[in-house]
Amino acid sequence: MRPEDEAEFAGLVERQWRFAYRVAWAVLRNAHDAEDAAQEAFLKIWRARAWRGLRNEKAYVARSAWRLAVDWSSRQTRLRRHSDRGSQPEDEPGIEELADAGLSPEERVAAGDWAAAVHRLIDSLPEELRQVLALSVEMNSREIAAAMGMAEGTVRTRLMRARAMLREKMAAMEERRYARG
């Protein structure tokens, strides 16, 4: 490996690492998994010698990181299902789930913690809507479309649907809160 190649690749990692990590985080919502997935994405870029002559390196890195994160996520889900099947009955919630449950969104709203409540509502969105919404913080709809390999119009539609669903759920939560008094 030539030193100039290494220097060029190092520049790419320094410029885009944080972004790749955030993309992976948006999908995986786990620091370790996000780090591994983003790292794997850069390793793939290195092996493919793909950093040379990139026209839009941000889009390329986003796409690599997003793909790796989605793969990682489905792998983790499979592993979790497998281990759950081995350890405990399916109808009982896992220990992590119980610990994570904490307060319901309504209770969080009542406590004035809207951000946490919305986080839980976002988590409850369908995956294709949740991912687009989470990525919308980092990228505009064109970049998201390029990263996810879909039409820009689809991205916009999903964003609108995600926001509409969130608004509905928030309104319902607030109504229940006022109904309880």
Next chain:
Amino acid sequence: MRGDEEMGDRYDALIDRALRSYAEPGEVPEAQVVLARVLSRARESESQRRVLWVWGAAVAAGLAVMVLVGMVWGMRSPQRPEIAWKPKAPGVTLSATTQSPYPGMKANNGEENMPRRLKPEIFGQHNGTAEAVPLQNGRTAERESWAEAENHLPRMEVFPMPRPLSAEEQALVAFTRDVPAKVQQQVIEAQKHVGDPIVIAELKIAPLDDGEKQGSNQQEKDRER
């Protein structure tokens, strides 16, 4: 209506604020640390790939050598000596239209329908005696051909297996084809009497007449002179 819009705006603002914190991963690992890890993993995988390449190349080379040796061996294996099968009877030529004396058997010169193990390239002659032909590498054609025949050829359903025509039979077939029927009949008739005792007809000499006598006396005198 206006209240709904206001409520929607409020929700949107709440969503935007929550999204910012939702998408914020907190502590992001240092790029330098990640770079070092990625590069070390890349070097490791490259060295593994190199080792795999070396092994792969070695295996491929071994296979190539084996194939080459096989090809050379195949080319060196002795070719079966061609022994022309010719009828021993002089003046008899065989043609592809020779009629077969065996029913259901198409015959030309007998070779086509002959069982492989009796073919002339295997046996020197068609008299059924296995004539071993020594080959270059010391093996015999007989051994090779028997093994080959047993491996590849189905057994004939006819028993005993049809035997090829001998040279004498071939000569007879050619004779019946080429010689006119009249002569054939004469030969057949003559064959019938081959064993008969030879009968020589009685010799009868008629006495000479006078004129002839005088002439003969004159000739005797001339001879004495």
